[in-house]
Amino acid sequence: MQESSIIQRRNFVKLGTFAATAALLPRTVTAAATNANATASIPVGAPYALPGLPYAHDALEPHIDKLTMEIHHGKHHAAYITNLNAALAGAPDLAKQPLEKLLAGLPAVTDEALRGTLRNHGGGHWNHDFFWKSLAPAAQSGEPSAALAAALDASFGSLDACKKSFGEAASKRFGSGWAWLIVTPDGKLKVTSSPNQDNPLMQGVVPAADLGSPLLALDVWEHAYYLHYQNRRPEYIAAWWNVVNWHAVSERFAAAKV
Numbered sequence: 409m410q411e412s413s414i415i416q417r418r419n420f421v422k423l424g425t426f427a428a429t430a431a432l433l434p435r436t437v438t439a440a441a442t443n444a445n446a447t448a449s450i451p452v453g454a455p456y457a458l459p460g461l462p463y464a465h466d467a468l469e470p471h472i473d474k475l476t477m478e479i480h481h482g483k484h485h486a487a488y489i490t491n492l493n494a495a496l497a498g499a500p501d502l503a504k505q506p507l508e509k510l511l512a513g514l515p516a517v518t519d520e521a522l523r524g525t526l527r528n529h530g531g532g533h534w535n536h537d538f539f540w541k542s543l544a545p546a547a548q549s550g551e552p553s554a555a556l557a558a559a560l561d562a563s564f565g566s567l568d569a570c571k572k573s574f575g576e577a578a579s580k581r582f583g584s585g586w587a588w589l590i591v592t593p594d595g596k597l598k599v600t601s602s603p604n605q606d607n608p609l610m611q612g613v614v615p616a617a618d619l620g621s622p623l624l625a626l627d628v629w630e631h632a633y634y635l636h637y638q639n640r641r642p643e644y645i646a647a648w649w650n651v652v653n654w655h656a657v658s659e660r661f662a663a664a665k666v
């Protein structure tokens with residue numbers, strides 16, 4: 409299954425409801441084929457396991473430091489998975505479903521406590537898996553494909569203008585959360601942000617205008633940058649662009665187009 413089909417615009421438009429769309433979401437999410445180590449996908453169903461990083465902990469230095477990567481991946485990401493597995497241990501039917509389907513169908517989970525855990529920790533697992541695959545050592549960062557560059561120009565005016573908008577969204581997100589570049593159901597590129605571990609797959613949770621197929625994500629929780637940047641979130645955001653995996657982003661864009 410290609411990452412291609414995280415959300416297919418055609419399905420979104422025709423079917424409309426989260427349940428119907430969720431049923432068509434892929435069973436796995438694969439990473440950019442250009443990074444052989446990033447092709448591992450989130451397996452279907454609990455118990456989930458911590459996926460390995462597609463590069464060494466120090467590979468993103470000096471932009472993201474080794475200790476931050478070790479703690480972020482080995483402790484924070486791992487904790488989301490532990491809590492997700494614990495919650496799903498008592499919900500065998502949900503435990504069999506692909507994570508993307510669970511996230512797209514949160515409003516259908518009637519147990520409020522379970523719904524909250526799936527939102528926070530299921531979102532946490534999905535978002536971090538996506539985040540690691542969005543990054544590459546600076547020397548391998550690449551650049552947007554011609555098709556993506558054209559779409560960025562059409563939607564934002566230029567790549568620099570997109571970066572400016574994305575950076576503002578990331579800077580202004582109060583407290584903990586994420587900035588996203590997405591393809592909306594009508595096929596446009598858009599910058600959004602979400603609180604906590606919410607993401608653009610969460611129908612019925614995030615505003616409808618912020619739903620779409622994610623192309624790129626930036627974690628702006630303090631645990632993502634505080635050891636090296638302390639309170640200087642804008643400095644972290646500016647440095648982070650050096651380690652964006654544009655190959656992965658371009659492949660996601662190619663796959664998201666219908």
Ligand code: MN
Binds near residue numbers: 480536629
């Ligand atoms: Mn994080």
